[in-house]
Amino acid sequence: MQDRTLKRIFILAGIALILWVLYLLKPVVLPFIGAFLVAYLFSPLVDKLHKIGLPRWLSISAVFIGIGVVITLAFWYLVPLVWEQLMYAKNSIPSGIHWANYKFLPWLSDSFNLVPMELDVDQISAAIMEYVQTNYSADSIQAMIAKLAQSGLNFIQIGGTVVLIPIIAFYFLLDWDRMLDSFRRLIPRRYEEQTLVIVKECHSVLGAFVKGQFLVMVLLGVVYAMGLQLIGLEVGLIIGMVAGLCSIIPYLGFAVGIIAAVIASLFQFGIDWMQLLLVGVVFMIGQAVEGYILQPFLLGDKIGLSPVAVVFAVLAGAQLGGILGMLIALPVAAVIVVLLRHAREFYENSPMYSTPTFVVQDSSAGSITIETDQVDVDIELKNQVVKAQQASENSSKIDQIDHKEL
Numbered sequence: 001m002q003d004r005t006l007k008r009i010f011i012l013a014g015i016a017l018i019l020w021v022l023y024l025l026k027p028v029v030l031p032f033i034g035a036f037l038v039a040y041l042f043s044p045l046v047d048k049l050h051k052i053g054l055p056r057w058l059s060i061s062a063v064f065i066g067i068g069v070v071i072t073l074a075f076w077y078l079v080p081l082v083w084e085q086l087m088y089a090k091n092s093i094p095s096g097i098h099w100a101n102y103k104f105l106p107w108l109s110d111s112f113n114l115v116p117m118e119l120d121v122d123q124i125s126a127a128i129m130e131y132v133q134t135n136y137s138a139d140s141i142q143a144m145i146a147k148l149a150q151s152g153l154n155f156i157q158i159g160g161t162v163v164l165i166p167i168i169a170f171y172f173l174l175d176w177d178r179m180l181d182s183f184r185r186l187i188p189r190r191y192e193e194q195t196l197v198i199v200k201e202c203h204s205v206l207g208a209f210v211k212g213q214f215l216v217m218v219l220l221g222v223v224y225a226m227g228l229q230l231i232g233l234e235v236g237l238i239i240g241m242v243a244g245l246c247s248i249i250p251y252l253g254f255a256v257g258i259i260a261a262v263i264a265s266l267f268q269f270g271i272d273w274m275q276l277l278l279v280g281v282v283f284m285i286g287q288a289v290e291g292y293i294l295q296p297f298l299l300g301d302k303i304g305l306s307p308v309a310v311v312f313a314v315l316a317g318a319q320l321g322g323i324l325g326m327l328i329a330l331p332v333a334a335v336i337v338v339l340l341r342h343a344r345e346f347y348e349n350s351p352m353y354s355t356p357t358f359v360v361q362d363s364s365a366g367s368i369t370i371e372t373d374q375v376d377v378d379i380e381l382k383n384q385v386v387k388a389q390q391a392s393e394n395s396s397k398i399d400q401i402d403h404k405e406l
Contacts, residue, residue, distance in 0.1 A: 031161050035168035041210060042067075042169075043176050060173045064166060082238050095267070103270055198342050205334045213248060213330075216294045220244050223289055224257055227282035231275065235264050247290070249326045250310050258283045309333065 022029050042063050049059035101118040109116045172179065187195050221244015228236025243257025261279045269275045310330065317329025 031164045032168060034161070034165045035172055038165060038169040039172035039176060043173060044207075046173050046176075056174060060170055064170070078241070082241075086238070088234050099267065099270055104266070107271065194342075198338065201342075202335045202338050205338055206331055209331050209334055212295075216290060217244050217248050217253075219294055220247050220253065220286060220290055223286045224253075224282065227285060228261060228279070231278040231282060233261065233264055233279070234268060236261070239264060243286075250314060250330070252326075254283060254287060257286075309337075 045063050046056070046059045049062060050056050054062070105118060106116065108114060184192070184196070221241050223240075224243045225237050225240025228240050233239070239257055239260045242260065243253045245253070246256045247253025258279065261283070262276060265272070265275050265279050310333075313329040313333035314326055317325035317327075317332070319325070
């Protein structure tokens with residue numbers, strides 16, 4: 001017993017040491033984790049191409065080339081549109097300031113009895129320059145330059161990571177089946193079947209989430225962009241795209257989109273209540289399409305998270321990992337739900353949960369008593385002589401019946 005306890009302690013200490021070393025090597029490990037996720041996402045497509053007769057290396061190359069072509073065409077089409085709308089937003093700033101000074105701020109002062117004020121661009125620029133000259137000395141400027149240089153190095157490192165991830169993912173996909181088989185052999189034999197069931201269920205949940213959420217994000221962005229363009233909002237396309245991209249985080253796309261659309265509508269149309277109402281209608285329609293059409297058909301109930309659990313997972317992810325934590329909060333939470341469900345089933349089937357079964361055999365009285373939390377049974381045993389007599393009587397009755405039939 002003591003040897004077994006020491007063995008478990010050494011195993012836990014070894015696992016903790018490995019995790020600590022991986023944490024120290026985080027800049028090196030992160031590209032491999034990203035590459036593994038990329039390989040996991042595109043392995044089904046590579047397997048389909050490989051099954052139709054293409055060599056595996058050619059299947060992987062075709063998938064990567066296809067992804068590159070799609071991204072290139074998307075940028076080729078969207079960048080000019082986005083740039084045009086950004087230029088429109090830039091040119092609308094003077095008219096927006098004029099509207100704020102002569103319409104919005106006077107209306108605000110008259111409605112709430114506030115002191116009249118206006119936005120003075122020259123005064124705002126002078127205040128910013130004075131703040132910079134006062135609070136940033138030569139040492140601060142040198143420190144800022146050092147930070148910018150460090151940021152440039154970090155940017156180069158990020159660029160190198162982005163280039164490195166597809167290369168590592170290519171080799172992961174090339175040996176994908178062999179790598180998974182190596183992982184499977186590490187599982188103890190008595191736990192292998194149950195572990196594979198859990199892994200398959202987690203794989204099903206993650207696959208449903210990734211495919212479904214990606215389609216929801218794209219289609220919801222299309223709905224927002226088309227709706228805002230139809231009501232005459234000049235920057236409706238870029239707002240719809242941003243709202244669709246942000247919808248990968250629950251409720252964020254709706255919040256970002258409607259706030260940006262309201263501000264853009266105020267700059268373009270002024271205080272036009274009908275236009276603001278149309279903006280609200282567009283986003284209400286988008287939420288209805290997402291809640292009653294897209295999510296039920298594309299996601300279904302495979303994620304298994306209530307709205308309260310979704311909000312908690314997103315907030316916890318933001319606290320632990322920032323933007324990246326918010327992005328991976330839902331798939332991680334879905335996997336945790338699967339693990340907790342199997343842990344509960346294991347606990348309910350363990351002796352810790354249920355009352356043990358007691359079997360008491362009294363040889364002198366010729367009885368057996370079975371006691372559980374739901375059943376209490378007393379069984380009386382007959383002696384062998386009685387059993388032999390009953391057996392002989394039954395056989396004689398069968399012989400008499402056979403003679404009568406003859």
